[in-house]
Amino acid sequence: MKQTWIQKISLLILIFSLFRVGAQAEAAPSAQDLLARLDQAARAEAKVMRQSMTLISPGGQERKREMMTWSKQSDQGDQMLARFLAPADVKGTGILMSAEDMWLYLPALGRARRVAGHAKKGSFMGSDLSYADLEQISGGGFGESYEPLLLEGEELEGTDTFALKLVPLQEGGDYSFLKIWIESQLWLPRKIEYYDHQETLLKHLTTWELREIEGRWVALKMVIKDVQKGSETILEIKEVSFSEEIDDSVFTTRNLERGR
């Protein structure tokens, strides 16, 4: 997720051009513009969050977990520390992720262990979102992996949206394409549909409880439904802060092993 200077400059140009578009009033924005604005709105230099994740199986059984995450997006690459708070038997379990590395700490075992391989591939903690999905929606952005095409926008939950079809730039991904509906004022995604390789709907993500926190608009609740499996995941943000300074020492194995 390391940004090159080219990307940074292009982003600046983009933001500048969007202001100008705003000034000239209502010239139709291109698909690329829309996606860039969406991605930009999701970026956060630093984010501290307490969230809960509820998994609901097709059979109706539930599993709920709560965790605290610290994340930072910077020149040195993205860093993230996640620590489980509940349920009690996994409390203190933590993962530390940086661009290259992943470390794991299990309190019942003691000592952090490095995890190699594709731990970031696949489903996020058994949820209906993959690590890649989550990364894209919570700051990583879609622009790097998808080519946007403009679709007819529509009204969703009483607000106007822009709609885009996102086609993967590279073959061999998880999806044939995505459809995304973007809230036209707040630049938050309201709904994302993921289509499998047979181009049938695989799952959809919807966002709820949009709130302004520290000057930023945030969707406090995300519901992901796998329409093929029938399972569901609910992600809820309990607390979030974008202004907290996160010291680099947070993202160390020593801190990971502190377990709290």
Place this chain on the structure above:
Amino acid sequence: MTGLNKFIQRAPQLTIIIILGITVFFAAFLPRLELTTDVKDFFPPAHSEVAAYNEIEAKFGGAEYIMVAMTAPDIFQRQSLIQLQTITQILEQIPGVGQARSLTSVDNVEGSEWGITMAPLIEEIPADIEELSKLRSKILADPIYSGSMVSPSGDAALIILEVKPGANPVDVAASVQKAVAESSFSDQLYLTGTPVLNQVLASSMKADLAKLFPLVLFLIALILYLNFRSLPGVLLPFSTALISVIWTLGLMALLGKQLSPLNAVMPIILVSLGSAYGIYILARFQEEEKDRKGKQKALAATLGSVGLAVLMAGATTIAGFASNLTSSISLMQDFGLFTAFGIMVALTISLTLIPAVLLLQKPLEQKSAPPEGPLPSCLFKLGGLVVQRRGLVLLLALAVIALAGAGLPRLKTDSNFFNFFDPDSQPKAAYELVKEKFSGSQSVEVIIKGDLGEPAVLEAMKAFQDDLEKTGLVGKPTSVVNLLERVNSALNGGDPKFAVLPLSRELTAQYLLLLEMNDEQGLISRFLTMDYQEGRIQALVKDASSEGTRALLEKIGVLVERHFRGLDVSVTSTGIIVLLNALADLIIQGQVYSLIFSLLSVFLIVRLLLKSWEGSVLSILLIFLTTLINFGLMGWLKIPLDIVTVLISSIGIGVGIDYSLHVYSRYREELLKNHSPEQALQRTIAFTGKAIGANAGSVVAGFLILIFSSFPPLRYFGSLVTATMAAASFGALTILPALICFKAEWKEKSARKKIMEV
């Protein structure tokens, strides 16, 4: 009968138009008719075994797998691994396939001094021989893969395809089969698993029917021609049979019912039996028309005489089929209901359409009158022999009965669909290959409900699995226990000493969390529910026959008692083989009920028709013996009682009773002519012998065609119905007269005694 007769007499055209209209109506639904081979469809919807199966499917994902085995001199040659990877990727892209697990696609958890690796088992196929041989020894030494994904000798690999929930397993199997056939190394690939089997069964059954049905039609037409030697003589009974098939199958389609391996023989039964009624009517009409002037009179006489007899013969046949309604197997109920309906249609058409057409057409031209020659001397001799040597006849009969009775304990039920395939057929070959190289292709699923986060429960599961494996009845059982052991070892530097269960509840929970973080293939959810309150132990079964399954389930019961007693858990077993086993039980149970029901209802009908206790009791006794002989024969010949052969007894009773009826009514007719019982019996055998032989011959002809089927159960079915008809007709001409003789003698003796006493 007279009301119907009047209507037909008044409006023959209208009768024909109405019948044709109804036929067109039902024919329109025919294309909708489908064939099912899903074992679940055999059960009533609320059956507990099916409910248990559906529950685990909903909770853990499919328990039906499509297995593709790939053979090669050495799987660990670069070329072979590339082939395995290619076909795995191709199969994974097929719509409806959830996942394709093989050596080239699975993830592996491995430990080392510095941490753990979670990566594909084979990240890149090695190019040099040394690397390949290292990979070979590593994988073959790993109990998780050796014997489940690759044969212990390394000469076969398995690709396990999971069918997505909601997708039709049979359709998915068809696409997989196509993809495998199109592969450039298809000769190395073997396809098996329940969905594949069902798919092959469905398609070959359709092909089989398409081949056999015209044959039966041809044969019936030929018999009709030999009987009547005229076009209407062939066409009328023939169309009767066809119309009954169209109405019946059309009604099934209309009601959303499906054909199954069980009732696929229905069209053949309907044609064989349904044409007979027309034959009687037509033959009698020809006779009456010669005697009387005018068709109307001839028709009225025909319907008045033989019409009633045909109605009664039909009634016993219908009762025989309807006896299947007492079965708890839904498809068997359908079979009973719709075949009974079809026979009823054939009866109705014979009594309406045929008379209507006969009224409208020109007088039948008899090219050559049926030869009414002298009584066949051999039958007369047989009659004499039976009457004189009745003691010997009964003694021989008793010997046959004893022999048949001895065969009864040897009778086996088997509901495994694999029996539908010849030993050298492709599905059977693949099944045997997977059984030989791996454990098997069908699984038993042991479901544990309770707190699976609790180390004591996990330890019990572990001990249960170890003991289950030691029985030798299954391959290596797999559950969340194996996953936990693997993570434990990996997080302890890959030390195999640590391939044991974690000791604390916390560590267990944390391992599970770690596994979930990396559970790309949904492995955890296949073995454990979200709330950790339910888990499954899965084991591939080596002997999936009904007997093998029964032995296995018994063993599982013992082990469950041994390892889970005292724990707060409940344990149940399910899986396709468990369903098949339950089906076998239902078959036996259903057979007993339907036997009782058919004997009883046929007895009542016969009593009504013959108005004689003696006649009805003796007839029923004879048909009971015939049924006994059928089962004894099956026991001795090792023909299992399965979903097709189970139908024989109801056909045997419903149709076979007719011969006894003929013999007994003729006997009474002869008695009225002032013959002694001995003389009357001898004459009866001589007179009815030929008719009975001809009737049995035409009934058997249709069923005999089934020996050309590609399915062993249908072949057995055809031969056994033939044997039953032969026994019923021969018994009616020998055992029944001998019994009547004895009865008469005994009656005479007791009468004489009474006179003496007086």
